[in-house]
Amino acid sequence: MDAVLDNLGTFRQGFVTTLALTVLSTVLALALGTLLAAMRVSPVPTLRGAGATYVEIVRNTPLTVVFFFAVFVLPQLDVRLSFFAFAAIAVTVYHAAFFCEAVRSGINAVGVGQAEAARSIGLTFTQSLRLVVLPQAFRTVVPPLINVVIALTKNTSIAGAFGVVELTAVATRLANANSDAVIAIFLGSAVCYLALTLPSGWLAGRLERRVAVAR
Amino acid sequence: MRARRTTALVGAALALMLALAACGGGGDEGGGGGQVNEGASFAEGTTMARLKEAGKVTVGTKFDQPLFGLKNLEGKPEGFDVEIAKLIAGEMGIAADNITWVETVSANREPFIQQGKVDFVVATYTINDERKQVVDFAGPYYEAGQDIMVAKGNPEGIGGPDDLAGKKVCSVTGSTPAENIRENYPEADLTEFDVYSKCAEALKNGQVQAVTTDNVILLGLISQDPEAFELVDKPFTKEPYGIGLKKGDTEFRNFINDTLEKIEQDGRWKAAWDATAGKVAPGTPTPPAIDRY
Secondary structure, eight states: HHHHTHHHHHHHHOOOOOOOHHHHHHHHHHHHHHHHHHHHHSOOOHHHHHHHHHHHHTSOOOOOHHHHHIIIIIGGGGGOOOOOHHHHHHHHHHHHHHHHHHHHHHHHHHHHHHHHHHHHTTTHHIIIIIIHHHHHHHHHHHHHHHHHHHHHHGGGGGGGBOOOHHHHHHHHHHHHHHOOOHHHHHHHHHHHHHHHHHHHHHHHHHHHHHHOOOO | HHHHHHHHHHHHHHHHHHHHHHHHHOOOOOOSOOOTTTTTTTTTSHHHHHHHHHEEEEEEEEEEETTTEOOOOOOOOEEEHHHHHHHHHHHTOOOOEEEEEEEETTTTTHHHHHHHHSSHHHHHSSSOOOHTTTEEEEEEEEEEEEEEEETTTTTTTSSGGGGBSEEEEEEEEHHHHHHHHHHHOBBOOOOOOHHHHHHHHHHHHHHSEEEEEEEEHHHHHHHOOTTTEEOOOOOOOOOOEEEEETTOOOOHHHHHHHHHHHHHTTTTHHHHHHTTGGGGGGSSOOOOOOOOO
């Protein structure tokens, strides 16, 4: 227990890095995922194909492999970024596929009549999606979206193996230095993850009740 | 249709067998250790007498440490540690073919020695007081130390750990070399990965300017890509490698120490080095003095 209390500063540093990586990646991945979902329901076959290909390739690749490509292959293409930025790219690219599918299921849950009505009053596809379909779609998929956010939070731990000093890297380092307190240290890191994921779940519950569509 | 599929299957099977045969061939006994001291004689009741009588010995070594103990495609370990073990066995009158190799990793070396699963261990095994409580060490036969690996040509001009200030240096999370940098060279910008191969990749990409850990691990990385990396070769810690054996077996320890002195003097130590780690290491190291504690 002392090993945890003596290293609270180090833990905080790791916690802040994990939090930053989670928030940044969530925002970017949700945006990219929504765009992909729009592509997958669009009337243009090329866009539909591109969206489907992205989702199938990325979500069927282990995250560690995505990380490997981001961290070690991008630099060979002369992309020079910090390890944190590469990690954010890897987490974003990977989870965008899952966000896409959650959003798409929400779009499919909106009655066809809504989209048809929108088009018939002269809205373009983009307008009808943005103004009519998506606002209704998001309301129905709050629980699956939060599922992805929680998975994303925990998956940021892989960044610890790729040069980012986040919670898991901190715990690994402290565990090696204090071999008599390994369990306490990993429990400490688990508590930090819970401090991130439990509020997300709680927030999701409130959000869900608030935006629920009365049908 | 069915007949054609069968033919294709048979063809594929034949091709596979041919490929396997090609892989299995050419089992050349590399390295030294050929000398067997047939005339060796030992006092009754000693470990040496027992092993010579049995005509075989079980040796623990690493199977995953390039240049020191690495299992080759034929399933036999090779490297400097392996050559040293062969020389010791040879001095007991046991041919290299009669050595049973057992993989010992860092975590199981002491238990394997204590339980008698191995007769002795040559496995990049650092002698320290903590380990001396449970096993005995002959040697050291080599002194490793923390060193620095840089890109070929040393573009940053790194000559030692003090030059790492302000540079990105890579090591494995929580490892002793990483903690050494963190504590004693806080000016260095430490990047940590979970394995050294990623550090090597990052160095190749120019994402870090140096990789630091024990020189033998660095030599192993360099041996895999000698065009990309080079060793600074200024070790700044001391890791004496010893041969682990059962605690209290002083006669066996003395015999191994005598053997090490003998092979260091008659050039077999150097020949073993040159045939293994010497292929990528710059210069031949001097064997450290035997510690007969």
